[in-house]
Every structure is written in structure tokens, then in C-alpha cells.
Amino acid sequence: MPIKAITPDYHGDFKDGVEKFHGNQIVNIHWEKHLMFAWPMCVPLPPAMPFGALIEGVLPGIFGKHPDFAKIDWNRVEWSTSKGAFTPDPAKSLADNGIGHKTTIRFRTPGLNGVNGNAVC
Amino acid sequence: MAAEGNSKPAKKLSLKENYALLTRGLGWEPSYEKKEDIFRYISFEGVKIHDWDKWEDPFRLTMDAYWKYQGEKERKLYAIVDAFQQHNGQFNVTDARYVQALKLFINGITELEYDSHRGFNILAREFPGVGPRIAAQMQSLDELRHATTQIHTISQYAKYFTGMNEFPYQFDRVWYLSIPKSFFEDAVTSGPFEFIVAISFAFEYVLTNLAFMPWMSGAAFNGDMATVSFGFSAQSDEARHMTLGIEVIKFLLEQDPGNVPLVQKWIDKWFWRGYRLLSLLATMMDYMLPKRVMAWNEAWEIYYEQNGGALFADLARYGIKPPKRAPETIAEKGHVAHQMWSVFYGVRDAVGFQTWLPSDEEMAWMSEKYPDTFDKYYRPRYEYWKSLEAAGTPFKNATLPQLCQVCQWPCLFTESGDPTTLSLRESEYQGQTFHTCSDGCKDIFDDTPEKYVHAWLPVHQIYQGNCFLPGVDPTAPDFNPMYEALRYMGIKPGIDGGDYKGSADATNWENWTSRPANIHEGAYTDAVRDTANPADASARKTS
Ligand SMILES: [Fe+2]
Numbered sequence: 001m002p003i004k005a006i007t008p009d010y011h012g013d014f015k016d017g018v019e020k021f022h023g024n025q026i027v028n029i030h031w032e033k034h035l036m037f038a039w040p041m042c043v044p045l046p047p048a049m050p051f052g053a054l055i056e057g058v059l060p061g062i063f064g065k066h067p068d069f070a071k072i073d074w075n076r077v078e079w080s081t082s083k084g085a086f087t088p089d090p091a092k093s094l095a096d097n098g099i100g101h102k103t104t105i106r107f108r109t110p111g112l113n114g115v116n117g118n119a120v121c
Numbered sequence: 122m123a124a125e126g127n128s129k130p131a132k133k134l135s136l137k138e139n140y141a142l143l144t145r146g147l148g149w150e151p152s153y154e155k156k157e158d159i160f161r162y163i164s165f166e167g168v169k170i171h172d173w174d175k176w177e178d179p180f181r182l183t184m185d186a187y188w189k190y191q192g193e194k195e196r197k198l199y200a201i202v203d204a205f206q207q208h209n210g211q212f213n214v215t216d217a218r219y220v221q222a223l224k225l226f227i228n229g230i231t232e233l234e235y236d237s238h239r240g241f242n243i244l245a246r247e248f249p250g251v252g253p254r255i256a257a258q259m260q261s262l263d264e265l266r267h268a269t270t271q272i273h274t275i276s277q278y279a280k281y282f283t284g285m286n287e288f289p290y291q292f293d294r295v296w297y298l299s300i301p302k303s304f305f306e307d308a309v310t311s312g313p314f315e316f317i318v319a320i321s322f323a324f325e326y327v328l329t330n331l332a333f334m335p336w337m338s339g340a341a342f343n344g345d346m347a348t349v350s351f352g353f354s355a356q357s358d359e360a361r362h363m364t365l366g367i368e369v370i371k372f373l374l375e376q377d378p379g380n381v382p383l384v385q386k387w388i389d390k391w392f393w394r395g396y397r398l399l400s401l402l403a404t405m406m407d408y409m410l411p412k413r414v415m416a417w418n419e420a421w422e423i424y425y426e427q428n429g430g431a432l433f434a435d436l437a438r439y440g441i442k443p444p445k446r447a448p449e450t451i452a453e454k455g456h457v458a459h460q461m462w463s464v465f466y467g468v469r470d471a472v473g474f475q476t477w478l479p480s481d482e483e484m485a486w487m488s489e490k491y492p493d494t495f496d497k498y499y500r501p502r503y504e505y506w507k508s509l510e511a512a513g514t515p516f517k518n519a520t521l522p523q524l525c526q527v528c529q530w531p532c533l534f535t536e537s538g539d540p541t542t543l544s545l546r547e548s549e550y551q552g553q554t555f556h557t558c559s560d561g562c563k564d565i566f567d568d569t570p571e572k573y574v575h576a577w578l579p580v581h582q583i584y585q586g587n588c589f590l591p592g593v594d595p596t597a598p599d600f601n602p603m604y605e606a607l608r609y610m611g612i613k614p615g616i617d618g619g620d621y622k623g624s625a626d627a628t629n630w631e632n633w634t635s636r637p638a639n640i641h642e643g644a645y646t647d648a649v650r651d652t653a654n655p656a657d658a659s660a661r662k663t664s
């Protein structure tokens with residue numbers, strides 16, 4: 001049902017369209033079962049950035065201090081978005097891997113589930 | 122002036138006659154303007170009112186009585202505030218960790234009183250019935266009074282502690298203060314009926330007892346006589362506001378059966394929004410009160426599950442059901458306080474209050490209060506973080522969060538029944554993606570995306586470059602976006618927030634009071650005189 005408002009056909013303007021981010025797009029990244037990083041991390045990234053550069057250049061700055069991080073076997077990582085699981089091609093861009101503006105990426109590292117495997121830190 | 126010779130003393134009216142003249146006698150039928158031109162905002166929401174005179178105000182408060190009562194309350198309150206200031210009452214609180222909670226109060230809650238004043242002012246203009254207009258007018262004045270008394274009371278703390286002197290500025294800019302700000306601005310920009318159901322019923326009637334009861338007794342227990350006094354001064358107003366809330370609901374439901382689904386939708390929405398807002402109180406109660414009176418889950422059981430349960434059983438005869446997302450609030454009650462404190466600790470360099478890890482004594486209390494959740498999900502995290510602090514490599518999270526498009530909290534909440542998986546919800550709308558923190562917030566977004574697409578989400582605003590002071594050059598080689606965004610928000614990095622230990626507030630506290638800045642950890646500095654055990658004091662000096 002459309003909103004009821006004083007003005008007919010009221011519609012707020014879109015505050016966060018991709019054109020407002022100076023060539024970047026917003027990407028949210030969540031490392032599952034490592035809840036001391038207790039929210040999806042929001043970063044602005046160029047859509048042309050290769051997925052491999054996200055792994056090598058962006059994720060270490062966010063999650064690198066976690067003792068599990070150095071142990072990650074990136075070939076075994078399970079990636080997903082709200083559209084379901086996907087296998088990224090590290091040579092291709094974020095956009096070509098289906099990562100659009102405001103996509104949330106969740107990744108799971110089998111065998112690595114937080115300090116002491118308890119998922120909460 | 123002309124009639125001074127023949128003035129006879131007026132016959133004194135009974136209270137009932139006086140109130141009837143005020144609320145019925147003051148109204149009139151317009152003769153040269155159409156009613157719908159005068160009351161322009163009363164029909165677009167679809168609520169039907171057939172007879173405004175059916176409105177009953179159980180208080181029947183007349184204006185002269187109102188001014189008299191309020192004036193008395195003010196005189197009492199300001200006498201206490203004066204005494205508090207003369208006796209340096211700010212140093213009588215348990216320790217300066219308590220003051221960190223006051224920072225959240227003055228920066229994030231007092232402004233809501235002012236917003237509420239604005240909202241009730243609008244109702245006092247827009248309602249065609251005189252009874253509800255008078256009630257809204259009085260509440261509008263009450264809310265203005267609440268804002269001013271809180272500002273005056275807390276101003277004494279602001280003279281001695283950091284982070285409280287820029288509250289109106291911060292409210293409009295600080296990233297996490299968009300949580301309360303967006304809540305009330307959503308309400309104020311709704312129609313008059315949605316506003317009154319949102320604030321008078323869902324917020325005041327169903328939820329604010331949580332703020333008044335456990336929080337005010339927590340303030341008393343920690344020696345904050347100033348806060349307790351404004352709490353008491355506001356409490357009798359609060360009783361009137363709550364009565365207005367229940368009266369409104371019954372009036373709307375009795376006027377027309379078509380109002381029932383509208384009211385239900387607003388209850389569902391505003392219960393959830395109010396709950397999300399108030400759960401900040403969960404972390405204030407469980408973590409920021411050095412001496413605790415009641416845990417959040419106990420407060421939720423008493424003030425929502427029991428009292429709210431009875432209320433909704435009573436409203437069932439109108440066809441009203443309990444709020445749709447109430448089960449989620451019950452499932453979360455053992456988690457929210459811990460989840461929030463964890464994220465505040467992680468981003469302590471980007472908030473305007475200081476944080477600390479709970480002491481062993483506090484964790485023992487939490488294990489006892491939260492037997493099903495604390496030891497399993499939160500103690501291991503704190504113990505790990507303690508080991509990192511001890512190793513000199515404390516945990517910090519420097520990356521901004523994905524925010525909920527509706528409540529504007531970071532998406533930090535977990536699935537009901539699965540506390541190690543975040544509950545992330547997404548909606549597609551006109552080709553764009555929108556994130557919400559929960560089913561409750563997703564319901565609200567999906568119902569009226571037209572309104573929420575233009576939410577001012579601070580994280581996105583920072584990345585768009587809209588949160589820097591004039592003259593800042595984002596292309597400069599040494600440009601530090603986080604530092605500049607904090608300056609824009611009015612937060613002094615390293616002073617207002619950060620680690621409590623070593624902060625100006627903690628150190629000043631020990632210098633000024635000679636008492637430990639954290640009663641559970643012992644003194645941080647040798648300004649604390651341990652006369653009972655001088656050996657301990659000198660041991661500290663050398664460590
Ligand atoms: Fe108030």
C-alpha cells in the first residue's frame with residue numbers, strides 16, 4: 001500500500017545512490033563466526049577493483065589482527081550474498097563478480113570459527 | 122479597566138465546571154472557514170472520528186491547576202539543584218564511569234524531550250477536539266520543561282567532565298545519535314494520529330516505565346541526586362502522559378471499527394522502534410552503572426512481559442493483538458546489552474564517552490543474571506579482550522558499520538535462536554538495496570519505503586564527504602577521514618571517548634576525590650590515598 005502523506009504521491013529522494021560516492025560503491029563485508037567484529041564492515045570501493053585486491057588489500061586492514069586471519073586458506077572460503085553462494089574470480093572486478101552498490105558479502109572460513117572456535121570472538 | 126467600579130467577586134467554579142468550560146466551552150463551529158481548511162492534517166491517515174466530545178480526560182486538569190502544580194515542582198527541583206551544585210554533588214556518584222552514562226543521556230535523550238515538545242505542539246494545533254488539544258498543549262509544555270530541567274541538572278556535571286558541552290550540536294551530527302534522532306523525527310513527520318499512537322501509547326504507555334523505574338533507581342543507587350530529582354519532577358507528568366496514551370487508544374478504537382487495523386499497524390511499528398531505541402538503556406543499566414539495581418532482562422520481564430501482557434490482554438476486546446515483533450524482544454533480552462557494549466568498546470575511539478571491560482566482579486554478576494547467555498557467548502569475548510589489553514595489543518575496530526535503514530543502529534543484532542549469526546535483512550526497492558537489522562525494521566521499511574529511502578545514514582554521509590568541517594581538504598596527503606569526521610561531529614578524539622583508564626575523566630576523578638575511578642579495579646593513580654593500607658598505595662606508585 002503506498003504511503004499516506006499530506007502531499008499526493010510523496011516520495012523521499014534516494015539519499016545513497018551510487019552516483020553520490022565519487023566513483024566508489026558501498027560494499028559491506030562480514031566475516032561469519034568471528035563476532036568480535038560484530039557488524040558488517042562498510043567500505044567504499046571502486047567497482048572496477050579486482051576481487052583479489054579486496055582480499056589482499058582491503059580485508060587485512062579490517063580483520064588482519066585476528067589470529068585466525070593469517071590461517072585462512074582463501075581457496076576454501078565460502079562466499080555468499082543475499083542472492084546466495086558464489087565463487088569469486090579474483091582476477092575479475094567486483095562488478096563482474098556480481099558485487100554491486102550496497103551489496104553485503106558474507107564469508108565463512110571452514111575450520112576457523114573464532115578464538116577457541118567459539119564464534120564469539 | 123472600565124469596569125473597576127462594579128466588579129463583583131466571580132463565583133468560584135467547581136473543578137468539573139471549570140474543566141468543561143475549558144474543553145467544551147472554548148471550542149466553536151467555524152462560520153466563514155471550512156472545517157477541513159482549518160484542520161488540514163486530520164483526514165489523510167484514514168482515521169475516522171465521529172464525535173470528538175466522546176474524548177474523556179481522566180485528569181480533568183484545568184490551566185490554573187496546571188500552572189500551580191508545575192510551578193511547585195519547579196521550585197522544589199531548583200532548590201535541590203542549587204543544593205547539589207553548592208555541595209559539589211557531582212563528586213558523590215559512585216565513580217566517573219557513571220558519568221559516561223550521563224553523556225549518553227544529555228547528548229541523546231534530552232533532545233528527544235524537545236522533539237516531543239514540538240510534536241505535541243503540532244497536535245495542539247491540529248486536533249479538532251478541544252479536550253485532546255488541551256491535553257496535547259499541556260504535554261507539549263511538560264516536555265519543554267523536561268528538556269530544560271535535564272539541561273540545567275546535567276550542566277553541573279558538564280563543568281567537571283568531558284563530552285557534555287556540545288549536546289545540541291552533537292545530537293544533529295554524531296553517528297550513533299542518529300538512532301534517537303531518527304526515531305523521533307520519524308514520529309514528528311508522521312500524521313497526528315500516528316504520532317500520538319507512537320509517542321503517547323507505544324512509547325509513553327508501554328515502554329517508558331523502563332526508563333523511569335530501573336534507570337532512576339539506578340541513578341539513586343549510584344548517588345546521583347540531581348538526576349533522581351528531575352526524574353521525580355517529571356514522573357507525575359509522566360503519569361498524566363501515560364493516561365493520555367491509553368485514553369487515545371481507547372478513543373480511536375471506539376470511534377470506528379475501521380481504525381482498528383491502522384492502530385494495530387502503528388502499535389506494531391512503534392513498539393519495535395521504541396524497543397530498539399530503549400535497548401540502549403540495556404547497556405547503560407548493565408554496563409555503565411557501577412552499582413547495578415536490576416538487569417535489563419529482569420526489567421524487560423517486569424515492565425514489558427508482565428505489564429505489557431496484562432495491557433494487551435485488556436485491549437483484546439477491541440481486536441488489538443500484542444505487538445507483532447514482541448517475541449523477538451523476548452528472545453533478545455539476554456543478548457542486547459552485551460552485544461551493544463561489545464561494539465561500543467570496539468569503536469571506543471569514535472564515540473563521545475569512555476568504555477572499559479567489565480571487571481571480574483561485574484562479570485560474576487552477569488553470569489548470575491544471565492545464566493543462559495553470558496558465560497557462553499560474552500564472557501569468552503571479554504576474557505580474550507582482557508588478555509589482549511594485558512599483552513599491550515588491545516582490540517580496536519576502526520571500520521564503520523553497515524547501518525539499519527530504519528532504526529539506524531549498526532547491524533549488530535543476531536538471529537533469534539542463533540546468537541552467533543547476525544540477523545541481516547535486505548530489501549530491493551526500485552533497483553536499490555536497503556539493509557535492515559531485523560524483521561521488525563524490515564517490516565517498517567517494506568511498508569513505507571517512500572519515507573525511509575532518504576534516511577540520513579551517518580556512515581554513508583561520511584563516505585559521501587558530507588561530514589567534514591569547512592576548509593578541510595579531503596585531497597590533502599595527510600587527510601584522515603575518521604579524525605575529520607569526529608571533529609565534524611563535535612567529538613574530541615582521545616578526550617571525550619576512548620579507554621576510560623587513563624582518560625581525563627578518570628584521572629581528574631582521582632585527583633579531585635581521592636577515590637578510585639573504578640570501584641571494582643582499585644585506583645589507577647596515586648592520587649587515591651589508601652590510608653588504611655599505605656603499603657598498597659606505594660606499591661601502586663612504582664608499578
Ligand atoms: Fe518527557
Ligand SMILES: [Fe+2]
Nearest residue numbers: 525528558562
Ligand atoms: Fe533496525
